[in-house]
Amino acid sequence: MRCCHRRYMRERFSLVARCPQTSARAGLLHTAHGDVPTPVFLPVASQGTVKALAPDDLRALGARMLLANAYHLYLRPGPQAIEQAGGLRRFMAWDGPILTDSGGFQVFSLARLSRVSDEGVRFRSHIDGSEHIWTPESALELQGRLGVDVMMPLDECPPYGDEAKIAHATLRTELWAERTLRAHVAGTQLLFGIAQGGTNTGLRAAATRAISRMGFDGVAFGGLSIGEPKKLTWEMVRLSAAETPVSVPRYLMGVGAPEDLVDGIACGVDVFDCALPTRVARNGSLFTPEGRVNIRNAAYRLAVGPLDPACDCYACRTFSAAYLHHLFRAGELLFYRLATLHNLRFVLRLVERARSAVIDGSFAGFRRDFLERYRTSDEEMRTGQKKLWLQAQERARAMGPESSPEG
Numbered sequence: 001m002r003c004c005h006r007r008y009m010r011e012r013f014s015l016v017a018r019c020p021q022t023s024a025r026a027g028l029l030h031t032a033h034g035d036v037p038t039p040v041f042l043p044v045a046s047q048g049t050v051k052a053l054a055p056d057d058l059r060a061l062g063a064r065m066l067l068a069n070a071y072h073l074y075l076r077p078g079p080q081a082i083e084q085a086g087g088l089r090r091f092m093a094w095d096g097p098i099l100t101d102s103g104g105f106q107v108f109s110l111a112r113l114s115r116v117s118d119e120g121v122r123f124r125s126h127i128d129g130s131e132h133i134w135t136p137e138s139a140l141e142l143q144g145r146l147g148v149d150v151m152m153p154l155d156e157c158p159p160y161g162d163e164a165k166i167a168h169a170t171l172r173t174e175l176w177a178e179r180t181l182r183a184h185v186a187g188t189q190l191l192f193g194i195a196q197g198g199t200n201t202g203l204r205a206a207a208t209r210a211i212s213r214m215g216f217d218g219v220a221f222g223g224l225s226i227g228e229p230k231k232l233t234w235e236m237v238r239l240s241a242a243e244t245p246v247s248v249p250r251y252l253m254g255v256g257a258p259e260d261l262v263d264g265i266a267c268g269v270d271v272f273d274c275a276l277p278t279r280v281a282r283n284g285s286l287f288t289p290e291g292r293v294n295i296r297n298a299a300y301r302l303a304v305g306p307l308d309p310a311c312d313c314y315a316c317r318t319f320s321a322a323y324l325h326h327l328f329r330a331g332e333l334l335f336y337r338l339a340t341l342h343n344l345r346f347v348l349r350l351v352e353r354a355r356s357a358v359i360d361g362s363f364a365g366f367r368r369d370f371l372e373r374y375r376t377s378d379e380e381m382r383t384g385q386k387k388l389w390l391q392a393q394e395r396a397r398a399m400g401p402e403s404s405p406e407g
Contacts, residue, residue, distance in 0.1 A: 013247065013249045015247075017359045017361075018358070021364035023241060024265045027270060031097040038270040039264075042099060043277075045092070046068060050278060053340055057341060063344070068101075071107060074142055087146060104155040118175060120135030121133070136176040136180045139154040151191050156176075160226050173196045192249075193214055193220065195219060197223065201235075204236050208243035212248065218250070219249075220251035225254050237267045250271070251273075255273075257274070258370075261354070262350070278340050284296045292377065301322060304321075306319070307342065313345035319338065324338060
């Protein structure tokens, strides 16, 4: 395959410190709207909003960068409305950097509504059934019109376990990456590449090398955490990180459980995003240093203290666990805001502490202490919940405009 051989733009990312015992690192991602300390977790604002929160909430929580979704914004409200508002940042009143996913995962998760070829994807809107064509060039052009800081190319995310589809999707993703680079006009917007490869060691290594050689401003590890055993996930992440140049930021897409953030940082990942913290919050599952708890449990009915005395979020500073329990059981809307504030602050603070530990040389001990205390979800239950969530996403999209498919 022909390689584009772009030069890395080293000023886009700089390393601050590295952990001698692990591959963890601290750095700065330089964007047009400010430097982003890494490792960093990106709250998911698929449709231009983090569900239940306002931009002021996100700033108070310590969010440094958000993730929006080009697919959703293209379908509604459409690029013209956002352009007329002065770009996505002004449209959603967020003054920090934004990364947009191209929407490849959304398109391919709706396989029954789409047809894919080397040229691109022809798909029907999950909102009104209208037909659209999505190509590497059009996905890039749309993100340029949105005025975001980091753009992602169109990629094909294959299902776990189908080796033939994985091989085909990996090659097609590389071809689309080359087309995206040819269409990209260098400027202030960064462009990351995406490496697929599933859990096939040879494919994953070759794909990461190929994307790295093209000279993107960053390399994302795609097609992981979609149902495969967690042991395989980390094998692929370590392999991908080893195949990516040290000077390039590494982005692990769709991973955000607290234990996974700590392990991902140990593997050398710089950027994470995931809807999990906000999604499980709305279902009553809240993070604590000991693991996830279910606030609906009767044990919290008379719990007069905060859910997590060590947490500095508004919910824990102001309300008791018993009050959160009451709000959830009563179906009060305030619960969704308070729970989302708490879970996002938990993961953002966790990543802040991990970064500080890398800088002061204590990350290995920080990681050990956190994982010894934090009770993780059972592997079988985790995989089952992920499968149910993916199925629910497809059902929600099929229901049309009143559904809530992301975040």
